[in-house]
Amino acid sequence: MKISQYDRVMLKDGRTATIVEVLEEDTAYIADVDLPGSDWDTVDITQDDIEKKLK
Template identity: 50%
Template structure:
């Protein structure tokens, strides 16, 4: 996976990868500016590409 890919997380949320690290990704999740959040997730928390 690479920067700006859209992914589905195992918890059901969808997000966009904004930064790639050796041990995981920073992902923007949320549906609007009111609930956007940037979170760190590891590979095993990602279900797959959307």
């Protein structure tokens, strides 16, 4: 699946995230993972961490 900057994704662990930077196309990303409330955590993720792209 093609993931671009600012796409919303569902991670395999059930969390949702927004891609804030594509480090390596189809491989590595920096994402803001949603936390309870209105907070987030910025983390590095890989394509293998992503379950699906959200609309």
